[in-house]
Amino acid sequence: MAWAGLSPEEKRSERFKRWLSPPAVKFSSPQAGKLYKDRVTRFAKALQLQKPDRVPCILPAGLYAATYAGTNLHTVMYDYDEMKRAWLKLLHDFEADTYIPPALVPSGRALEAVDYKLYKWPGHGLSTNTLSYQAVEAEWMKPDEYDALINDPSDFWLRTYMPRVFGALKAFGQLPPLTSFEEIATMSFLSFGLPEVQAGFQALLEAGRETLRWAAVVGEVSQVALQAGYPGIMGGLAKAPFDTLGDTLRGTQGIMMDMFQRPDKLHAAMDRIAPLAIAGAINGVNAANVPVIFMPLHKGADTFMSRKQYETFYWPSFKKVVMALVNEGILPILFAEGSYNDRLDIIKELPRGAVAWYFDKTDIFRAKEVLGNTACIVGNVPTSLLMTGTPREVKEHCRKLIEVCGKGGGYILAAGANIDEGSPDNLRAMMEAVKEYGVYR
């Protein structure tokens, strides 16, 4: 039957089947193949509110591999062989349930080629031993540019936003709208002849070449992990429209002013961004062959806005994105950064078993009570404990989480946020805890 004719549930089951038996993967041994299937099944069941063989665990190791392997982020952003060495070391040293390949370690050289200004990274605006790259929150989009964004996002991106966030593309502000190519185009070519515009294209070409080299290594690491039996769990990333605007376009200050001064424009912009977010997410998931997408949620948390503001400004367009993905058979893991204590009954309204909620600081025991029958719960060993506690304390905390949240299935053990350094024994303690306390009988 044609894809479009399938129901959301049928689509999900198709996608999960493909995740379980990835067509292009040759496992390194029958044992690896079996472990792969066990692991995917463990996550698939927990995510869909069932009881797996035991509670699965996601280790909080986004960029951790670098410090763990005795190198640092700066080095691996520029030296792909070192990146490979570090990430493979982490892969082989922990018998984890899933594996996060270095796809979130950007190529330093590609970013430099285009003079990226939205981020600083070790050795580029930050000291070389800094553990993470950092977003630069600023008013990258001005308050009077809403109409430009709403009328034609691509044009706004090409001629206004990209020239700002990529220093090397500054001259793209001089390009004509691409829709000016009509009939016998003459003047439309003109700005493409300008040396500074050409330099911008050269920079993009260079970033592209560098990214191909980088992607080959990331791809290799991912393949090794899959062949060894470790599934990925992040088919891609997506954001809530409010966060896209609040994080990288208007900034926190800007978007909060807009809530008062131009709420209609803000709503129109979020409506415009939603379908773009949906299309991007579906493409990512299809390419990765993992039916799960990760959505980090920023500025709708308890301390950012009132309940009413959440319901007015944050929830509607966010829900639209989530439901479009669900209807495509994708299961979003919604990562509520900060706390969502005052949102639990609102978010409960999503269909049963369709999403997972990953909590950072939220009272997760209450979350289990309120949401336990409708959504898988993920979380939330405090990073402070992982960084300053002993393995025994970590394990004990995990035991409590597993006992309460793990009850009846639908639970994945994870930390409140990623850690970039710290004792590997504390991560091992998380794995020990799921194996010792998390088995369902």
Place this chain on the structure above:
Amino acid sequence: MPESYVNLLADLKEDEVLKLTKKRIDSGEDPMKILEDSRKGMEIVGKRFADGEYFLPELVFSGELLKQVTAMVKPHMSGKATQVKKAGKVVIGTVAGDIHDIGLNIVDFMLDVNGFDVTNLGVDVPADKFVKAMKDTKAPVLGLSGFLTPAFDAMKETVEALEKAGIRKNVKIMIGGGQMDDEVRKYAKADAFGKDAMAAVSLAKKWIGVN
């Protein structure tokens, strides 16, 4: 009129506030009185925030409103403004390596509307800069903000730097922000952890002895 001016500001009625500000200036009123009224309005904003009626968007917006009012009033002020009496001095800042300032600015706002004389050192503040500020201001209270796990060490180093400078015993140190909690407070050897800006206010009040 001042009464309703204060309320208009507290209710964030932008147009009305700006119109009325202009009217008061044009009528030759003492600019200090207008500023005093806006301070009262901001006090109410702070109170509503503490009560959970206002949130971050209201703080941001009221801050912007106040900026506009001040800009209108300033040119009409003769000489320098007499400093309003303050409850005591507090130095705050986000520790080295961390650039999160949304929480920090709320803490600043709440301390300020509660009458404290706040020195906000901003973000990514190295330990020695905190030490210097504590010496210069002689403030009895220091508030460290941090949102990242690497900030745990930066906080610890800041406390140690104060020790080394021999001024640790004169200073009460509170920490707060994102990934912070009482574990980190112990690790950094600070005096208290505060979970929100209201906690910062009550800790400062307790330590300085205001009520």
